[in-house]
Amino acid sequence: MKTSLLASDARTKKRNAAEAxxxxxxxxxxxxxxxxLAILLTSVLxxxxxxxxxxxxSLPIELAEERVDKQGNRDxxxxxxxxxxxxxxxxxxxxxxxxxxxxxxxxxxxxxxxDMISKEAAATVRNRVLANPDxxxxxxxxxxxxxxxxxxxxxxxxxxxxxxxxxxxxxEALMVAQxxxxxxxxxxxxxxxxxxxxxxxxQRPEAAGLGVAILGSLYMMLVVLFLALPIGVASSIYLEExxxxxxxxxxxxxxxSNLAAVPSIVYGILGLAIFxxxxxxxxxxxxxxxxxxxxxxxxxxxxxxRAALKSVPPSIRDAALGVGASKMQSVFHHVLPLAAPGILTxxxxxxxxxxxxxxxxxxxxxxxxxxxxxxxxxxxxGLFGEASTALPVQVYNWTQRSDPAFVERASGAIITxxxxxxxxxxxxxxxxxxFERRW
Amino acid sequence: MQSLTTPLLLIFALAVIGYFLxxxxxxxxxGGDVRALVSLPNQHALNTALSTAVPPxxxxxxxxxxxxxxxxxxxxxxxxxILGLGVTGCALSLIGIKTETxxxxxxxxxxxxxxxxxxxxxxxxxxxxxxxxxFETFNFFGQYDWRDFFFSLTWSPNFRGDSDLGIIPxxxxxxxxxxxxxLFAVPxxxxxxxxxxxYAGPRLRSVAKPAIxxxxxxxxxxYGLFALITVGPLLRDYFAEPMGFGQSASSVMTAGLVxxxxxxxxxxxxxxxxxxxxxxxxxxxxxxxxxxPSETIRQVVIPAALPGIVxxxxxxxxxxxxxxMIVVLGAGAAARLSLNPFEAMTTVTVKIVSQLxxxxxxxxPETLVAFALGLTLFVITLGLNVFALYIVRKYREQxx
Numbered sequence: 001m002k003t004s005l006l007a008s009d010a011r012t013k014k015r016n017a018a019e020a021x022x023x024x025x026x027x028x029x030x031x032x033x034x035x036x037l038a039i040l041l042t043s044v045l046x047x048x049x050x051x052x053x054x055x056x057x058s059l060p061i062e063l064a065e066e067r068v069d070k071q072g073n074r075d076x077x078x079x080x081x082x083x084x085x086x087x088x089x090x091x092x093x094x095x096x097x098x099x100x101x102x103x104x105x106x107x108x109x110x111x112x113x114x115d116m117i118s119k120e121a122a123a124t125v126r127n128r129v130l131a132n133p134d135x136x137x138x139x140x141x142x143x144x145x146x147x148x149x150x151x152x153x154x155x156x157x158x159x160x161x162x163x164x165x166x167x168x169x170x171x172e173a174l175m176v177a178q179x180x181x182x183x184x185x186x187x188x189x190x191x192x193x194x195x196x197x198x199x200x201x202x203q204r205p206e207a208a209g210l211g212v213a214i215l216g217s218l219y220m221m222l223v224v225l226f227l228a229l230p231i232g233v234a235s236s237i238y239l240e241e242x243x244x245x246x247x248x249x250x251x252x253x254x255x256x257s258n259l260a261a262v263p264s265i266v267y268g269i270l271g272l273a274i275f276x277x278x279x280x281x282x283x284x285x286x287x288x289x290x291x292x293x294x295x296x297x298x299x300x301x302x303x304x305x306r307a308a309l310k311s312v313p314p315s316i317r318d319a320a321l322g323v324g325a326s327k328m329q330s331v332f333h334h335v336l337p338l339a340a341p342g343i344l345t346x347x348x349x350x351x352x353x354x355x356x357x358x359x360x361x362x363x364x365x366x367x368x369x370x371x372x373x374x375x376x377x378x379x380x381x382g383l384f385g386e387a388s389t390a391l392p393v394q395v396y397n398w399t400q401r402s403d404p405a406f407v408e409r410a411s412g413a414i415i416t417x418x419x420x421x422x423x424x425x426x427x428x429x430x431x432x433x434x435f436e437r438r439w
Numbered sequence: 440m441q442s443l444t445t446p447l448l449l450i451f452a453l454a455v456i457g458y459f460l461x462x463x464x465x466x467x468x469x470g471g472d473v474r475a476l477v478s479l480p481n482q483h484a485l486n487t488a489l490s491t492a493v494p495p496x497x498x499x500x501x502x503x504x505x506x507x508x509x510x511x512x513x514x515x516x517x518x519x520x521i522l523g524l525g526v527t528g529c530a531l532s533l534i535g536i537k538t539e540t541x542x543x544x545x546x547x548x549x550x551x552x553x554x555x556x557x558x559x560x561x562x563x564x565x566x567x568x569x570x571x572x573x574f575e576t577f578n579f580f581g582q583y584d585w586r587d588f589f590f591s592l593t594w595s596p597n598f599r600g601d602s603d604l605g606i607i608p609x610x611x612x613x614x615x616x617x618x619x620x621x622l623f624a625v626p627x628x629x630x631x632x633x634x635x636x637x638y639a640g641p642r643l644r645s646v647a648k649p650a651i652x653x654x655x656x657x658x659x660x661x662y663g664l665f666a667l668i669t670v671g672p673l674l675r676d677y678f679a680e681p682m683g684f685g686q687s688a689s690s691v692m693t694a695g696l697v698x699x700x701x702x703x704x705x706x707x708x709x710x711x712x713x714x715x716x717x718x719x720x721x722x723x724x725x726x727x728x729x730x731x732p733s734e735t736i737r738q739v740v741i742p743a744a745l746p747g748i749v750x751x752x753x754x755x756x757x758x759x760x761x762x763x764m765i766v767v768l769g770a771g772a773a774a775r776l777s778l779n780p781f782e783a784m785t786t787v788t789v790k791i792v793s794q795l796x797x798x799x800x801x802x803x804p805e806t807l808v809a810f811a812l813g814l815t816l817f818v819i820t821l822g823l824n825v826f827a828l829y830i831v832r833k834y835r836e837q838x839x
Binding site for chain 2: 015016018019021022023025026027028029030032033034036037039040043044047230231232234235237238239242243251252254255256257258259261262263264265266267268269270272273274277278279280295298299302326327328329352355356357358359362363365367392395396399407410411414417418421425
């Protein structure tokens, strides 16, 4: 049988087809991975971006003296006796008056109209009045939070059809809201409260914010930074520069690589058993959270610090020793400063990891509902001892609530978390590019 | 604990004072001529400061531990002891300052001690993990038969007592979710690694590699939320319900799929390292004999890298078994022994979370069971890790 070099035979064709198939598998694997990333990010973004916007109703409210300051002394202590329930009628009257002024006719009762305003709004007005008693008797225009369903309507989450089936709102209310929006009374604005306000109860998703969670995460990161960095660097220096090669240091090395792979929830159990049950630190405190995250981050920091120390060439050490420095001086005066960029990068990446960690924090009680901003130090609770939550735990917390408005909040919190992580990683990459030396 | 703050602050102040005293005393001893000293004044100062601060700090740590164990409160006597330690250390090191004193050596001994202490924290963490769980697990088995725990097929905790706490349904859920995750992650991760290291040009690599690594940097709560709000409803509406598998949005499939996405970068970066460690000469030999690139990869590179890849898969499996947030939000809470992947099942980690959050009573088996679950989880993942690291390490040495 004659064969030509120019025409490929059946076997070669088969082999080439197999080659092409194999390549296609590889490429499609990469495409699937990148697609998964894209879908993940779009899903979070589409669900969460709307949480950075919030619907407000701007209403002139008459702060009648007989309502808010019955004694008429303008004494904040006395005025504080009027609770938010006492302020609710003022708000209701204001929105009813506004609807009339706009010339809208509606079948809604006054109570239904009042329910278009968030239950949180009464507290906002009350706090403003208590902070400044001179406002009593005047008519002030407030930007009040709209109720969750109204807010949802302007974000497309609630429609006239779903409102008909909903006990908390009605299609008529949405139509009134639309008319008020057309008149410029209802506005959707950037939602600063989302970053500063504390969490809110299950009935008022529109008021829930990340203030306490961000503060708690910040405190924990401080604890991690101040404990994990020195301890991690010290133990890396010992293991890399001083430790004799023997059984014990071998055990420590194996131990550290295994600690890096221990499931995070096990650290939560450790924190619960040692720091809370045994040492009796406060439950839900950023101190305990920070300690647990420190132990979790240590292996990461140790591994990257050792890599950074290893990359400093031995000639640097030899030169220092040659001019009479001790081993310790050669390390602290020369090797450590040269390894610093690498150590810093590893630390930032370790911190980013710690910032997103959730599971161990659930076990040490950071899921609690906290509305008070935790203080960094109080004589009773000690340093970082006041109850708080953390960013990722707040996300978990919101996913456990039934109102769909909290899904938007949770996704918004995730976006905030991812932005923080992005910044940290960008700084780490910048530092590495800027200061890394190749020997 | 509070009563120890004042003496500790005093010790710290003393150390700072000692630092400057020692510095000036060293200069005085030398008669103003630094060259007469064996160690520089700064070294004397450092030695004094450390001699003042380190022993009392160590004593405080030891005493805090002792006070916790014996339920005692630190009293004035103890404050006196640590102050005494500090003053003695300060005085002794100050008196010891002479021209020929080797202060640098002494100071460095203190520092070395601190470094050793820092590296022992890793060991102490492991000991802490093991002991905290062992202790409560013993308590648990004192109240609940270990045979029932390991071999019972039902899990139904009941806070009025009389609970069935069998681990088998939980282990089944854990292994099922992990299996699906690996089924998804291993082929994709492996093929991605092969393509990136053997075929891809620098342009594609510079885009795809960081993109895959971004997946590794995303916190697991994000994956959990993704499972809850996107993947779960999607699978339910388009697969489970039309095919008659059930109506649950949280299912083994949901959690497994999302966990698979999480594991892709893990598998691919480990495999990448391992494939790159196979010597180029082996590829060249195969290509020189006329094999196509894919034949070379399948018949030469992969067999050579196989032990390492197995190690990587085992590490990924240990990750999957210990993963918490994705299964908490994606897999459900019902303990069930079923083969249907579209049904909600639960895992060991989910139950640890649910037994230890909310109201906990550390005397009841329903709470203590979480520690036994944690210990089981720890032992399984540790075993997988040790085995995997052993394989990976052994393989790496083969070609070096």
